[in-house]
Amino acid sequence: MAEKIIKTEFDVERIRGDFPMLSVMVNNKPLKYLDNAATTHKPFSVIERVRKFDTEEYATIHRGTYKLGERATILYNEMRTKVASFIGAPEPRSIIFTSGATQSINLVAYSFGHRYINEGDEIIISHIEHHANIVPWQVLCEERKAILKVIPVNDNGELIMEKYEQLLSEKTRLVAITHISNALGTVNPVREIVKKAHDVGARVLIDGAQSIPHMKVNVKELNCDFLAFSGHKIYGPTGIGVLYGKPEILESMPPYVTGGDMINTVTLEKTTYAKPPSKFEAGTPPISQVIGLGAAIDYINSIGIDRIQNYEKELLIYGEKVLQDIGGIRIIGTAKNKASIISFSLENVHPHDVATILDEDGIAVRGGHHCAQPTMKRFGVPATTRASFAFYNKPEELDALARGVKKVLEIFS
Amino acid sequence: MSYQSELYQQVILDHNKKPRNFRPLENPTHSCDGHNPLCGDEITIYLKLNKDMMVEEISFSGSGCAISKASASLMTTHVKGKSVEEVKIMFDEFHRMIRGEFDPDKNKHHLGRLTIFIGVREFPSRTKCASLAWHTLICALDRKGEAYTE
Ligand SMILES: Cc1ncc(COP(=O)(O)O)c(C=O)c1O
Numbered sequence: 001m002a003e004k005i006i007k008t009e010f011d012v013e014r015i016r017g018d019f020p021m022l023s024v025m026v027n028n029k030p031l032k033y034l035d036n037a038a039t040t041h042k043p044f045s046v047i048e049r050v051r052k053f054d055t056e057e058y059a060t061i062h063r064g065t066y067k068l069g070e071r072a073t074i075l076y077n078e079m080r081t082k083v084a085s086f087i088g089a090p091e092p093r094s095i096i097f098t099s100g101a102t103q104s105i106n107l108v109a110y111s112f113g114h115r116y117i118n119e120g121d122e123i124i125i126s127h128i129e130h131h132a133n134i135v136p137w138q139v140l141c142e143e144r145k146a147i148l149k150v151i152p153v154n155d156n157g158e159l160i161m162e163k164y165e166q167l168l169s170e171k172t173r174l175v176a177i178t179h180i181s182n183a184l185g186t187v188n189p190v191r192e193i194v195k196k197a198h199d200v201g202a203r204v205l206i207d208g209a210q211s212i213p214h215m216k217v218n219v220k221e222l223n224c225d226f227l228a229f230s231g232h233k234i235y236g237p238t239g240i241g242v243l244y245g246k247p248e249i250l251e252s253m254p255p256y257v258t259g260g261d262m263i264n265t266v267t268l269e270k271t272t273y274a275k276p277p278s279k280f281e282a283g284t285p286p287i288s289q290v291i292g293l294g295a296a297i298d299y300i301n302s303i304g305i306d307r308i309q310n311y312e313k314e315l316l317i318y319g320e321k322v323l324q325d326i327g328g329i330r331i332i333g334t335a336k337n338k339a340s341i342i343s344f345s346l347e348n349v350h351p352h353d354v355a356t357i358l359d360e361d362g363i364a365v366r367g368g369h370h371c372a373q374p375t376m377k378r379f380g381v382p383a384t385t386r387a388s389f390a391f392y393n394k395p396e397e398l399d400a401l402a403r404g405v406k407k408v409l410e411i412f413s
Numbered sequence: 414m415s416y417q418s419e420l421y422q423q424v425i426l427d428h429n430k431k432p433r434n435f436r437p438l439e440n441p442t443h444s445c446d447g448h449n450p451l452c453g454d455e456i457t458i459y460l461k462l463n464k465d466m467m468v469e470e471i472s473f474s475g476s477g478c479a480i481s482k483a484s485a486s487l488m489t490t491h492v493k494g495k496s497v498e499e500v501k502i503m504f505d506e507f508h509r510m511i512r513g514e515f516d517p518d519k520n521k522h523h524l525g526r527l528t529i530f531i532g533v534r535e536f537p538s539r540t541k542c543a544s545l546a547w548h549t550l551i552c553a554l555d556r557k558g559e560a561y562t563e
Pocket of ligand 1 (some may be wrong): 037038099100101102103130132133178180181182207209210230232371
C-alpha cells in the first residue's frame with residue numbers, strides 16, 4: 001500500500017540487497033536503519049573493493065620503487081581525480097584527503113586562519129552548525145582576537161538572509177556555513193551565500209557533510225572556496241574525508257600537520273614544502289579508505305544522485321505525513337527546502353526514551369542534541385529524536401517508525 | 414518481558430511523571446549542578462544535612478529523560494534519613510549494579526526498591542542517565558559545586 005506513495009522509479013528492494021547491514025536483526029527484528037545523518041552503511045561493492053585492495057594490491061604509496069607500490073600510487077591518485085570529478089572540481093590537486101569533515105574544517109581553521117585571520121577580522125557562521133563547524137572557529141577567533149558572528153534562523157530553521165547581509169562587511173574574512181543542517185535538514189542557499197560573501201571579498205567554506213550524500217554538489221557552480229565532507233556519510237569507510245580548496249588559496253596556505261610526504265627537501269636547518277595537495281597530506285595516508293571512498297562514489301554514480309534526491313524527497317514527505325498523522329508530535333525544522341531528515345519532539349517524553357523504545361522494534365534513530373547544541377537551544381529543546389533517511393530506506397520503515405512513536409506515546413501516557 | 418519493558422517499569426514511569434521532591438530547596442546546606450554532556454541532561458541536587466551528618470532534606474530540579482528523572486526521584490526518597498556514610502555505600506552499590514558488576518539478587522545490599530533500576534545494565538548507553546543524580550548527590554556532599562557524568 002505504502003509503496004504507491006513513492007512515484008520515483010526506484011527498485012528499493014534490489015538496492016537494499018546491495019547493503020549487507022540492512023539484513024541484520026536487532027532484538028530479533030529486522031533493522032530499520034534511520035540514522036543515516038550520523039553514518040551510512042556500505043554496499044558490497046565498497047566492502048569488496050577494499051577487501052580486494054587489502055588482500056591483493058596493498059602497498060604504501062609515493063615511495064614504492066616496486067611494482068605494487070607504483071600500482072597503489074596510481075590507484076590513489078585516480079581516486080583523487082574521481083573525487084574531483086564527483087564534486088565538479090576542475091583540478092585534482094584541489095582535493096586533499098583528510099580523516100573526515102571535522103579534520104577538513106580544522107585544517108582550514110588552522111592553516112587559512114594563520115595566514116589570513118588577524119585581530120579584528122570577522123568570521124561568520126550560522127546558528128544551525130554542527131559543533132565541527134563552530135568550535136574550530138571559536139578557537140581560532142580566541143587565538144587571533146578575531147570576532148565570530150552568527151547568522152540567525154527563523155522559526156522554520158531557515159537562515160535569515162537579510163541578517164546575513166547586514167553581518168557582511170569589509171572586515172569579513174570567511175563565511176563557514178553548512179550546506180544542510182544535520183539537526184534540522186534545512187538546505188541553505190549556499191550559492192547566494194557565496195556570492196554575497198565574495199562581493200565583500202570574503203572566502204567561503206561549505207560544510208558538505210550532509211549535502212554530498214543527498215544532492216548534486218558542484219564546487220565550480222557554487223564557486224565556494226572550500227568544501228568539507230566525510231566518507232562514512234556517503235556509504236564509504238570511516239577515517240577518510242575530503243577538503244576541496246581552490247588551488248590558488250591552498251598554495252598560499254601554510255601546512256597544517258607536518259612530517260613526511262609533505263616536503264620537497266629537508267635539511268636539519270630548513271625544509272621546503274611540497275605543493276598542494278601533498279603539502280596537506282603529511283604522513284602515510286589512509287590508503288585503503290581512499291580506495292573505499294572511490295568505490296562509494298562509483299556506487300552513488302551507478303544509481304544517480306538526482307534519482308537519489310527525488311526518491312529521498314518522497315520519503316521525507318511520506319515520513320512527515322505519517323508522523324504528523326499521529327498527533328502530539330512537534331517537527332523541528334520545517335524549512336521549505338529540506339533534506340530527508342526529520343527532527344521531532346514529543347511532549348513529556350525525552351528523546352533518549354523514544355530512541356530506546358524504538359530500538360526494541362529494531363528502529364535505529366538518534367535521540368540527542370546531534371552535536372548541535374546551539375540549534376537545540378534556538379528551538380527551546382535540550383534534544384530531539386531524529387530520523388534521517390537514505391535511498392535504501394523504504395516507506396514501510398517509516399510506517400514502523402510511526403507505529404513505534406505511537407507505542408512510545410502510549411507507554412508514557 | 415523484553416529488556417525495554419524491564420527498563421520502563423511502572424514505578425519508573427510513575428516517578429518520571431510525578432517526580433517526588435521535585436523542587437528547589439531554600440537554604441540548602443549542600444547543593445550541586447550535574448550535567449550529562451552527552452545528552453544535555455541537567456539536574457540540581459539540594460541537601461540539608463543535620464549536625465549528625467544525616468540527610469534531613471533532599472530535593473532536585475532540572476530536566477532529563479525518564480530514567481534520569483525517575484532515578485533522581487527515587488534516590489531522594491531513599492536517601493532521606495540516611496547518614497552520609499550510608500549514602501556513599503548506596504551510591505557504590507547502585508553504580509555497580511547498573512553497570513552489571515553487582516547483583517542485588519545474590520548479595521546483601523542497601524538499595525531497597527532502587528533495585529528496579531537493574532534493567533539499566535542491559536543498556537550501557539543509558540547508565541549515565543541513571544547515575545547522573547547520584548554523581549550530583551555525591552558532588553553536593555563533597556561540596557564540589559559541579560558534577561559531570563564520567
Ligand atoms: C553537518 C556536519 N558537519 C560535520 C560533521 C562531522 O563529520 P565527521 O564526524 O565525519 O568528521 C557532521 C557529522 O555528524 C555533520 O553532520
